[in-house]
Amino acid sequence: MEIEAIQQHDKHYTDDSFWNKLQKFSKKAGSTIVYAVLILYYTMQKPEVPFKVKATIAGALGYFILPLDLIPDVAMGIGFVDDLSIITVALFQAAMYVDQDVKKQAKDKLTDWFGEGVDTSEIDNKLNIEK
Template sequence: MEKSHDEVREALHTFQKNEKHYSEQKFWDKLKKFGKKAGSSVVYAVLLLYYTLQKPEVPTKTKTIIIGALGYFILPLDLIPDFAVGVGFTDDLGALGIALLQVAMYIDDDIKLKAKTKLKEWFGDSVDTSDVDKKLG
């Protein structure tokens, strides 16, 4: 589903507010605790952003978007609390999707490979990432 310019602007503002919640330790703690519950699509999106953040050539403005989106993911009480059964990570996936679209030009095959390798460690070989990959182009 396409996001309007206002929705994207609002999401970017939300990312800026939530970047203070990001730390590498909190990131890995959240993934370890909730990765299986969040599902492979959310985890793949998060890993793509994380590995893109690690690239030195990614501009600071783009890194700010990534840190804000990951900060939103880390927050336990966001728009839809993560502990809400069945829907807790729906808003996270939406926010992560917007961030992915904003930084897609920096997501290369190496980043996808790193994310898929980590994803397979947690979810096994049968993980399908095609939905997220199609959106990235």
Template structure:
């Protein structure tokens, strides 16, 4: 199953909004970084395809670890998103990071970027 076929902008925003608190900051921030990277005209088609596959996995109801599983339900999603981020990192620029941080702050509050410091690495 190609997860990129599971992706749509509407399904992404619906899943991200509905699961933001349950999925957590790291998962949502990673997904937002990828989403905004696809919006850049400079991002090549191959990178967008990889990102759509990762975001498709995120929005899909078929998961390796079901999202309803307490504590670890989004670990597989985070892993897939992290792989896509590492493959497409060259296309994640400061504008993408800023948009993702702003949306993250909308949903989690300003402290979302400094609570544990792990999101700070995406600022560079």
């Protein structure tokens, strides 16, 4: 998916709708998607991230928030596949702005929801972030 297509979903993003969706669907979405989404969220909060990258992140998070997207999130087993593909594109766009602080914030929130010992290596490896 093209960056511009992702960015068009930024109108669906608000902090409230983001946290509501994430809390409601975190267990169903799974820790990998939640970790990736949290990394995007905390990266977007950084003042040094350029507007274009923030727009891509907001678009990806807006798509994640949408109740009706390409594959509805309530579809058992596959409902978050399209969300993950869009989130992955946004992660690659934002990767150079993901630092240890962002990763720690995301892992701390992940631990709150999923407990200790959640494996984040899939996303960490995609971002080439040192464990």
